[in-house]
Amino acid sequence: MNQAVTYKTKCHACPLRNKAIFRPFKEEELNFVMKFKAGELTVEEGATIVLEDNNSPHLYTLLEGWAFRHKALQDGRRQVLNFALPGELIGLQLALLDEMQHTVTALTDTTLCVFHKEKIWSIFQDYPALAYSITWMAAREEQLIDSHLLSLGQRTAKERLANLILHLYDRAETVGYAGNMTLDAPFSQGHLSEALGITTVHTSRTIRKLHDLELISWTRDRIRILNRQALEKVACYEPVEATQRPMI
Amino acid sequence: MNQAVTYKTKCHACPLRNKAIFRPFKEEELNFVMKFKAGELTVEEGATIVLEDNNSPHLYTLLEGWAFRHKALQDGRRQVLNFALPGELIGLQLALLDEMQHTVTALTDTTLCVFHKEKIWSIFQDYPALAYSITWMAAREEQLIDSHLLSLGQRTAKERLANLILHLYDRAETVGYAGNMTLDAPFSQGHLSEALGITTVHTSRTIRKLHDLELISWTRDRIRILNRQALEKVACYEPVEATQRPMI
């Protein structure tokens, strides 16, 4: 399963923490996280990070790359629940509820920080500030899914697509994966379809529509927003405000 | 806004805690929660409990009745994100993220336990077990939304409805709001439609289909499951297992 454990990055030298979007860490907190950290993991594009119903003993923070959470019906229909970007926790449900009801797959080659999930309890006992951060992140994830749910339930395909592009752009920008109206998009139209709840055929046609309206341009691995204002209008977009957030 | 504060129920005499579904509480924990509790609130059917963008200083536990979380687009299209039953936290996103991106409305007359949200931090500091419970509940809520998301994205209207009925029945049963294949259903077809992401017209027709298949019966305020096995099949249902859960 294309996974390799290494111990490269020390938390103090964590390349993520410098990003403006993350709340600064005290020396003390860093030391604590270091103790909590079990190692580092590299996962290749397309490989599974956490499998549904699989009781892995780990909890992760995505350090580098894209991943996505998804969930399938018995007959194979699959829904992408959300995309994950660096700084986000993976496997929290598993750690807390002792069961995973979705799968997480690497969209690109990824690097992850590995934690032992049994130690999560010690965080709650010894480091309330970190425990609070974890809960904060869980609540934020819920917000993201809430708005995705609103999309699937109420928006048309075109609105959904426009919305997803803007949403991913904004999130990717905070970690340097997008900027200058350009989003490095490692997902295929297939992934997009599964997130939007429409077929690939219809996704292709919908992209074309936005393209013809000169709102976006689309190349294999790059999405460019040509007219943000108009795109937001199509999307009925409500921006995610970008206050500093915690990270573990 | 039809809200009245009282101080009736002492946590020790909380009518909910006896339910088998909830994890037993130590005397010590009860005392702590008592201190945290600010009072009790009664909200009438149809009234708003927490409003989007409104920075209420409170966090609630639903004690009695049904509520629902929903979120709307500017043009009025509205999506029900989830229904809330006794024992569930309301307003956690607000308490943690300091902003609410959805509204919570009482579906029936409800009673709520009121907490001051600033005190949430003291829970994390002084009572890690309770903090853990809060996070647990957040993670579980995420699971529920995940599976709702799967429905909206991948299931047909008929499957969605069948699924929602089973899901609500199972959840309601754990708190005594359903049993014997009968669910006391305080929601209108309108609410159901907004949860399923389809129009009321189509909801009505879809109910009729399940009715004609003799899977359910439907009266104004009561849904009866006539053939659970067949209904599960239609729904592609995956049951929520019912392990004991925490409550605050």
Next chain:
DNA sequence: CGCCGAATTGATCTTCCTCAACATTGGTGG
């Protein structure tokens, strides 16, 4: 160059929406 997976396009079918009329229910006031 040839292959394979991903993307595009067209034609047709199904699901669900829209609009509009009508029925039913529960509540309210005379």
Next chain:
DNA sequence: CCACCAATGTTGAGGAAGATCAATTCGGCG
């Protein structure tokens, strides 16, 4: 207690959004 009203639910007809099926085309890559 009945009559009326508003909200909710039902039914029909026609239309639009999106699915399905199938045939190409495109774009890396060995």
